[in-house]
Amino acid sequence: PRLANQIAAGEVVERPSSVVKELVENAIDAGARRVEVELESGGARLIRVRDDGGGIDEDDLPLALSRHATSKIASLEDLEGVASLGFRGEALASISSVSRLELVSNTQDDPTGGWRVVVEGRRMEPRVTPSPHPRGTSVTVRDLFFNTPARRKFLRTEKTEFGHVEEAFRRQALSRLDVGWVLRHNQKTIHQLRPGGDLVGHERRLQALLGKGFLENALHLDLETGGLRLWGWVGLPTHSRAQADQQYFFVNGRVVRDRLVAHAIRQAYRDVLFHGRHPVFVLYLEVDPTVVDVNVHPTKHEVRFRDGRMVHDFLFSSLHRALGEARA
Numbered sequence: 298p299r300l301a302n303q304i305a306a307g308e309v310v311e312r313p314s315s316v317v318k319e320l321v322e323n324a325i326d327a328g329a330r331r332v333e334v335e336l337e338s339g340g341a342r343l344i345r346v347r348d349d350g351g352g353i354d355e356d357d358l359p360l361a362l363s364r365h366a367t368s369k370i371a372s373l374e375d376l377e378g379v380a381s382l383g384f385r386g387e388a389l390a391s392i393s394s395v396s397r398l399e400l401v402s403n404t405q406d407d408p409t410g411g412w413r414v415v416v417e418g419r420r421m422e423p424r425v426t427p428s429p430h431p432r433g434t435s436v437t438v439r440d441l442f443f444n445t446p447a448r449r450k451f452l453r454t455e456k457t458e459f460g461h462v463e464e465a466f467r468r469q470a471l472s473r474l475d476v477g478w479v480l481r482h483n484q485k486t487i488h489q490l491r492p493g494g495d496l497v498g499h500e501r502r503l504q505a506l507l508g509k510g511f512l513e514n515a516l517h518l519d520l521e522t523g524g525l526r527l528w529g530w531v532g533l534p535t536h537s538r539a540q541a542d543q544q545y546f547f548v549n550g551r552v553v554r555d556r557l558v559a560h561a562i563r564q565a566y567r568d569v570l571f572h573g574r575h576p577v578f579v580l581y582l583e584v585d586p587t588v589v590d591v592n593v594h595p596t597k598h599e600v601r602f603r604d605g606r607m608v609h610d611f612l613f614s615s616l617h618r619a620l621g622e623a624r625a
């Protein structure tokens with residue numbers, strides 16, 4: 298089974314940033330209010346994600362590392378309308394099969410409590426030992442791909458890998474504005490983001506993650522029709538420092554890259570403003586979880602809407618109206 302894990306690891310573990318994404322999603326699923334991401338050497342040497350979520354019970358620790366073990370869905374029917382970010386139970390098994398992984402967790406408020414389990418590549422030590430940890434979980438991933446040299450060779454420079462990690466972090470930190478976040482690289486604090494509840498706090502975060510230029514000429518919108526809500530920020534065409542890659546779209550807190558969504562935004566943008574401009578946006582779509590299907594791809598960046606036409610039309614008309622009013 299460990300070999301199967303290593304093969305499957307290719308699906309979810311491509312580079313340090315994919316590890317960060319999976320670990321952070323687990324932290325969010327555990328109800329974390331604060332998530333700390335720490336790296337050394339772009340993540341090749343060390344990736345550590347700490348959260349203050351619900352933690353994992355002593356008995357469940359080894360289970361969390363085994364394939365297809367998920368605490369998040371009980372049956373296939375539950376896949377309909379799944380609200381948590383993870384639900385396949387593959388990430389930890391896959392990551393641990395290609396690294397030296399340590400899991401420390403505590404479900405209690407007593408900080409002297411806590412339990413630890415270690416896995417090294419194919420060698421699983423099922424021994425769970427006491428280890429003090431505040432309520433929540435820390436996952437430490439050392440020496441990624443140490444036992445799969447072919448894959449390790451594909452890692453780029455520290456700077457490049459850290460760039461990917463920072464982008465993954467940026468997406469996650471934008472996806473949950475209500476959560477506090479920290480990113481550290483080689484002992485240096487890169488981002489320290491307070492949980493921001495109101496518009497001022499949200500915009501402070503956008504500025505920290507996307508730079509001052511983003512908000513300088515962006516329109517804030519918040520529209521709701523028939524159970525669908527769209528809110529966030531869209532850059533106006535006078536946007537001076539528009540960067541092509543500043544396109545963030547979230548569906549129910551999930552990072553999504555979707556052709557239908559991209560199309561609706563592009564259409565509205567073109568229609569109201571002018572051609573040749575790259576839309577930049579941070580947008581949040583909130584819908585009833587039963588109208589989206591997230592079980593499309595292991596990395597879960599794709600969604601399928603039950604009624605794609607309706608979502609497309611809602612996005613298009615909302616943006617069209619907001620942008621049109623802004624121009625007038």
Ligand code: ADP
Nearest residue numbers: 323327361367368383384385386387388389434
């Ligand atoms: P999935 O997220 O798809 O369930 P994972 O392999 O990512 O699968 O995680 C396996 C299980 O380990 C989860 O279902 C959850 O019960 C537990 N787990 C992992 N990370 C955490 C965490 N940070 N806090 C609490 N539980 C966790």
Ligand code: MG
Nearest residue numbers: 319323383388
């Ligand atoms: Mg997961």
